[in-house]
Amino acid sequence: MKTAVEFEQFYQTSLRPLLEEMEAIRKKTLSKVILIGVIALVLALLSYLGFTVTGNKGNGMYILMFLCLASGVGGYSLIVGRYKTDFKSKLIGPMISFYDPGLSYDPASSITEAEFSSSGVFRHSADRYSGHDLVEGTLGKTAVRFSEVEAEYSTETRDSKGNRETKWHTIFKGLFFIGDFNKKFSGATYVLPDTAQRLFGSVGQAMQSLGASHGQLVKMEDPEFERAFVVYSTDQIEARYILSSALMRRILDFKNMNNRAMHVGFASSCVYVALELSNEMFAPKLFSTLLNPAVMQGYWNDLNLATGIVEDLNLNTRIWTKQ
Amino acid sequence: MIWILGGVLLLALVVFGMYNKLIGRRNAVENAFAGIDTMLKMRYDLIPNLVESVKQYMQHEAGTLTRIAELRAKAVSGGLSVNEQVDVNNEISRTMRGLMVAVENYPQLRASEDFQQLQRSLNEVEDRLSASRRAFNASVLDYNNAVEMFPTNVMANSMGLRRRTMFEIPEAERQNVNVGQIFGQKP
Numbered sequence: 001m002k003t004a005v006e007f008e009q010f011y012q013t014s015l016r017p018l019l020e021e022m023e024a025i026r027k028k029t030l031s032k033v034i035l036i037g038v039i040a041l042v043l044a045l046l047s048y049l050g051f052t053v054t055g056n057k058g059n060g061m062y063i064l065m066f067l068c069l070a071s072g073v074g075g076y077s078l079i080v081g082r083y084k085t086d087f088k089s090k091l092i093g094p095m096i097s098f099y100d101p102g103l104s105y106d107p108a109s110s111i112t113e114a115e116f117s118s119s120g121v122f123r124h125s126a127d128r129y130s131g132h133d134l135v136e137g138t139l140g141k142t143a144v145r146f147s148e149v150e151a152e153y154s155t156e157t158r159d160s161k162g163n164r165e166t167k168w169h170t171i172f173k174g175l176f177f178i179g180d181f182n183k184k185f186s187g188a189t190y191v192l193p194d195t196a197q198r199l200f201g202s203v204g205q206a207m208q209s210l211g212a213s214h215g216q217l218v219k220m221e222d223p224e225f226e227r228a229f230v231v232y233s234t235d236q237i238e239a240r241y242i243l244s245s246a247l248m249r250r251i252l253d254f255k256n257m258n259n260r261a262m263h264v265g266f267a268s269s270c271v272y273v274a275l276e277l278s279n280e281m282f283a284p285k286l287f288s289t290l291l292n293p294a295v296m297q298g299y300w301n302d303l304n305l306a307t308g309i310v311e312d313l314n315l316n317t318r319i320w321t322k323q
Numbered sequence: 324m325i326w327i328l329g330g331v332l333l334l335a336l337v338v339f340g341m342y343n344k345l346i347g348r349r350n351a352v353e354n355a356f357a358g359i360d361t362m363l364k365m366r367y368d369l370i371p372n373l374v375e376s377v378k379q380y381m382q383h384e385a386g387t388l389t390r391i392a393e394l395r396a397k398a399v400s401g402g403l404s405v406n407e408q409v410d411v412n413n414e415i416s417r418t419m420r421g422l423m424v425a426v427e428n429y430p431q432l433r434a435s436e437d438f439q440q441l442q443r444s445l446n447e448v449e450d451r452l453s454a455s456r457r458a459f460n461a462s463v464l465d466y467n468n469a470v471e472m473f474p475t476n477v478m479a480n481s482m483g484l485r486r487r488t489m490f491e492i493p494e495a496e497r498q499n500v501n502v503g504q505i506f507g508q509k510p
Contacts, residue, residue: 183447183450184447218461219461219464219465220461221457221460221461236355236358236458236461236462237355237358237451237454237455237458238454239454239458240453240454240455240457240458241450241451241454244450244453244454319442319443319446320443320446320447320450321440321443321444321447323443
């Protein structure tokens with residue numbers, strides 16, 4: 001793990017030349033994207049005008065216009081896709097290796113759907129699942145894997161005319177982190193955002209025990225923690241063994257510091273942390289310059305957010321029988 | 324007539340509900356107490372190993388080691404009242420904490436792999452013990468609320484259910500045996 005000062009040095013000596021090289025590629029990509037956009041629009045317009053002048057307005061015109069615009073969009077995705085791959089392998093990869101040589105990075109992979117669902121953190125089964133930017137390796141004594149994931153489920157409705165409409169609902173979108181937990185345990189314990197108690201007080205707490213799909217409701221002693229989270233577990237004692245007073249404080253501090261909705265699960269000897277993100281973590285910038293130091297600083301902060309879980313939840317302290 | 328019958332039925336349901344709630348909570352307290360017992364037994368099992376592995380190094384602490392062995396023997400002999408059990412175990416905790424502090428003065432012992440493994444086990448048992456005490460207290464809180472709050476208190480009185488006392492967990496005991504320091508790690 002590296003400090004902010006070390007990152008600054010790395011930025012000046014190693015990243016800066018790469019950024020300059022990448023900035024040239026970005027400008028070229030941007031010109032290509034604009035060119036393709038203009039060509040697609042002009043072709044669509046010409047086909048519209050052509051059909052209008054000859055008086056043949058009909059389905060053919062719309063199909064041709066659609067084809068022009070679709071090829072524009074196709075061309076855009078292809079060019080931007082290439083730029084993204086280039087960007088991540090040239091900049092994000094080296095940044096992660098610098099952060100800790102024990103980490104490896106694969107922009108195209110992610111936490112698998114099987115891992116996501118077997119964690120049990122989210123109970124709704126996903127109908128559509130995707131992810132990217134997998135980082136894995138060992139931080140100190142803790143094996144970690146994390147990536148961005150998006151899981152959705154669909155519902156179908158029929159309107160009065162009998163037309164079917166599919167709606168997609170997000171189960172989770174953000175950073176999904178899996179770390180080797182430092183204590184042995186056999187059941188499953190979940191720390192979830194507590195919306196019921198925050199909104200409805202003690203009535204809400206009573207409701208929590210009714211809808212306990214994650215196991216039994218576990219009432220913890222820390223009132224501030226209880227207001228922010230609700231805990232479910234397969235075992236009342238084990239939940240408290242995992243969630244020591246110190247760990248409860250650490251989870252609460254981590255949530256307050258990052259101010260994001262946070263789900264934590266403890267199962268199969270691992271800790272799972274799902275942190276909602278509004279923006280993609282390592283998304284390349286296309287429409288603004290890469291030479292602004294704030295750009296790489298943003299990616300560095302994203303990386304620290306994920307890897308910080310190890311430090312913040314004290315996962316490297318191995319004073320129990322699990323080493 | 325139907326109204327009266329309905330009223331009686333409703334009242335009966337409420338009474339059954341209260342009765343079951345009280346019994347459920349009393350059983351939860353007993354279950355949680357059994358949890359503490361299990362952890363205590365795990366600790367009793369570790370003590371002879373601990374004494375055995377440290378005695379050759381810690382000759383100056385012979386008195387402490389003998390005391391721990393005596394306390395353990397007393398605890399496992401049975402026939403102690405709940406209060407006596409609590410007292411004996413509190414003393415075991417205190418003496419063991421003292422012993423772990425004394426370990427600081429024996430670098431050879433600290434470096435021994437067997438001892439480190441034993442300390443890990445001990446740490447785990449202490450943490451599990453603390454967790455089971457917290458679970459016990461949480462179930463006592465639920466039980467006491469039911470016994471003292473209206474309307475279940477009326478039912479509890481007639482069933483002879485009394486308020487239970489929680490475990491007092493002193494500040495020193497809330498901290499783990501600090502093996503972190505011994506291993507040169509952050510606690």
